[in-house]
Structures are given as C-alpha cells and as structure tokens.
Amino acid sequence: MSENQPLPPDDDEDLPFPLDDDDDAAAPEELPTDDFPIEIEGLTNSFGEQVIHEDLSLKVRRGEILGVVGGSGTGKSVLMRSIIGLQIPEHGCIKVFGRDITAAEDDSEIKIRYRWGVLFQGGALFSTLTVGENVQVPLKQYYPELSAELLDEIARYKVVMSGLPEEAASKFPSELSGGMKKRAGLARALALDPELLFLDEPTAGLDPIGAAMFDELLRELTDTLGLTVFLITHDLDTLYAICDRVAVLADKHVVAVGTIPELLETDHPWIQEYFNGPRARAALSAKERHAKAGVAVDKPGKAGA
Ligand SMILES: Nc1ncnc2c1ncn2[C@@H]1O[C@H](COP(=O)(O)OP(=O)(O)OP(=O)(O)O)[C@@H](O)[C@H]1O
Ligand SMILES: [Mg+2]
Numbered sequence: 001m002s003e004n005q006p007l008p009p010d011d012d013e014d015l016p017f018p019l020d021d022d023d024d025a026a027a028p029e030e031l032p033t034d035d036f037p038i039e040i041e042g043l044t045n046s047f048g049e050q051v052i053h054e055d056l057s058l059k060v061r062r063g064e065i066l067g068v069v070g071g072s073g074t075g076k077s078v079l080m081r082s083i084i085g086l087q088i089p090e091h092g093c094i095k096v097f098g099r100d101i102t103a104a105e106d107d108s109e110i111k112i113r114y115r116w117g118v119l120f121q122g123g124a125l126f127s128t129l130t131v132g133e134n135v136q137v138p139l140k141q142y143y144p145e146l147s148a149e150l151l152d153e154i155a156r157y158k159v160v161m162s163g164l165p166e167e168a169a170s171k172f173p174s175e176l177s178g179g180m181k182k183r184a185g186l187a188r189a190l191a192l193d194p195e196l197l198f199l200d201e202p203t204a205g206l207d208p209i210g211a212a213m214f215d216e217l218l219r220e221l222t223d224t225l226g227l228t229v230f231l232i233t234h235d236l237d238t239l240y241a242i243c244d245r246v247a248v249l250a251d252k253h254v255v256a257v258g259t260i261p262e263l264l265e266t267d268h269p270w271i272q273e274y275f276n277g278p279r280a281r282a283a284l285s286a287k288e289r290h291a292k293a294g295v296a297v298d299k300p301g302k303a304g305a
Contacts, residue, residue, distance in 0.1 A: 043092035070249030117189030121200035132169030162187035179210040
C-alpha cells in the first residue's frame with residue numbers, strides 16, 4: 001500500500017480527525033480495477049445541440065502520468081470535469097477507483113473526492129485568502145476538527161513540497177508570480193494527500209525554464225508519492241519530458257492513446273500534424289533544454305510505456 005492510500009477504518013481511533021462515517025468511502029472494493037484508477041466507457045457529453053464527446057473510452061493506468069491533448073475546444077476540460085463529477089454525462093460510465101461516478105445524483109454524493117486533487121485551468125486560487133489558507137480549504141472541508149496549528153503546519157508542508165519557499169504561505173495570490181501561483185495551486189491540489197491528480201494546463205503561461213522545473217517537480221512527486229496524474233496540456237515539451245503515455249482527443253473521442261512513438265505510428269492527420277510538425281521537432285530537444293535549466297528529466301515513470 002502506498003503511503004498516500006486512505007487509512008483503513010480500523011485506524012480511525014488513532015487519527016486526529018474523523019474518517020467519513022460512510023464505510024463505503026474507504027471500503028477496498030476496487031480491487032478488480034486496481035490497475036486502472038480511472039475507467040471511462042462509452043461517454044457522451046453535449047451542450048444543447050453541440051456534442052462534445054461521443055462514445056469516448058479511456059483507461060488511465062495506476063502510477064502513470066497520462067498526457068491529454070487535443071485541439072482547443074475538443075473537450076479536454078469537460079472530460080476532466082466529467083471524471084470528477086462536475087459534469088454529468090448523457091451516456092456512458094466513468095469509474096474512479098471502481099466507483100461509478102455517473103451514478104451519483106449530485107456531486108455531494110461522491111464520497112471519494114478526498115482521494116483526488118485538482119488544479120483547474122487558470123488556477124482558481126481564492127484571491128482573498130493567503131496561499132496557506134487556500135491550501136487549508138480542502139483540509140477544513142474534510143477534517144473540520146483539525147486544530148488551527150495543525151492546519152497551518154500541514155499547509156506549510158504542502159507549500160514547501162510544491163517548490164515554494166515557506167514564506168509564500170503567508171502571501172496572497174496577487175503577490176505571486178505566475179509560476180508561483182501554479183505551484184500554490186499544486187500545493188492545494190496535494191492538500192489531502194491524493195492518489196490521483198488532475199491538472200488542467202498547469203504550465204500554460206510559464207516561461208520555458210519555469211515550465212521545465214514544474215514538469216520535473218511533477219515527475220518527482222508522482223514517483224515519490226505514487227500518484228496517478230491526468231495531465232491536460234498543450235505543451236509538447238511536457239509531453240516528451242514527463243508523460244508515460246498520451247491520450248489524443250479528436251473527433252469527439254479518444255482517437256489514440258500510447259507513447260509518443262506509438263502515436264506517431266498512427267496515420268491520424270491531427271496526430272501527425274501535432275507530433276510531426278515543426279513545433280514537435282523543436283520539442284524533441286526539450287531534454288537538452290531541461291538539462292540547461294539544471295533539471296534531470298530522464299526518469300522513466302513507474303507505469304512504464
Ligand atoms: N458549461 C458549458 N456550457 C456550454 N458549453 C460548454 C460548457 N463548458 C464547455 N463548453 C463547450 O464545450 C467545448 C469543449 O470545451 P472544453 O473547455 O472542454 O475545451 P478544451 O478542450 O478544454 O479547450 P482548451 O484547450 O481551449 O482549454 C467548447 O466548445 C466549449 O465552448
Ligand atoms: Mg480546457
């Protein structure tokens with residue numbers, strides 16, 4: 001069991017906070033799907049007449065960083081929102097840790113939220129709260145009995161873990177650079193020691209060195225904490241540098257999923273244009289660029305290819 005797995009109910013007495021009363025929340029019923037924390041089958045999403053996803057299927061492997069790419073508006077963010085229960089699909093089944101997310105009547109019924117962390121596109125930090133207070137938001141929600149001291153201590157730990165100086169915990173988002181805001185968002189996403197991390201364009205707007213350093217941090221956290229990461233990105237450098245596999249959204253569904261060399265073997269025009277175009281060729285030098293930035297990126301993921 002990895003260290004960030006939820007504690008079994010028997011350990012409840014020793015905890016400084018209550019576990020969810022609902023036994024269902026911690027029941028280890030997901031054994032059969034253990035290798036795939038996320039399983040999507042036959043997903044359809046529409047907004048009025050506009051069909052975003054049609055018969056979309058995808059499985060995310062435990063321990064991998066799965067890059068999710070696709071043209072703007074192809075439904076990457078909507079897909080992520082569907083997986084975390086914020087977008088109820090018309091058809092299809094989405095299982096997270098073996099639980100059918102789509103069976104929930106509303107998102108308050110989803111009892112496994114504490115097992116994932118989310119960094120939304122744009123960051124979405126609360127501007128009136130300090131970074132530390134932002135990190136405390138999910139902690140207070142799930143563990144209301146934690147003392148102020150402990151909350152502060154955990155928040156500072158997450159801030160440092162995300163590569164920010166400890167003092168950043170007392171700053172407001174408006175006092176941070178773009179890169180620092182991303183790290184603060186990551187700290188909040190890591191607040192509950194999640195097993196699954198959803199990141200929507202985490203390096204958008206960062207300079208190349210800042211992006212490379214964020215990538216390296218993410219790979220390291222993934223490997224040391226045993227995370228599974230659903231990473232939406234347009235950043236070819238990120239895809240080459242840290243993703244174990246890449247899923248491509250086009251034509252309303254996942255047209256291919258695999259390593260970049262595997263994707264290059266397909267003849268889908270968008271894939272060829274994206275991964276074989278001039279920008280992709282430039283991105284092939286990402287590792288050299290990362291090396292120049294003083295970070296080592298050549299660490300294979302646990303999930304392998
Ligand atoms: N709440 C909503 N109501 C109506 N339409 C929506 C809603 N959310 C998303 N859409 C539409 O769904 C489509 C997919 O949106 P989504 O945000 O998932 O795209 P994306 O692939 O994440 O794009 P980008 O790369 O630009 O972030 C878009 O056409 C968008 O306008
Ligand atoms: Mg998006």
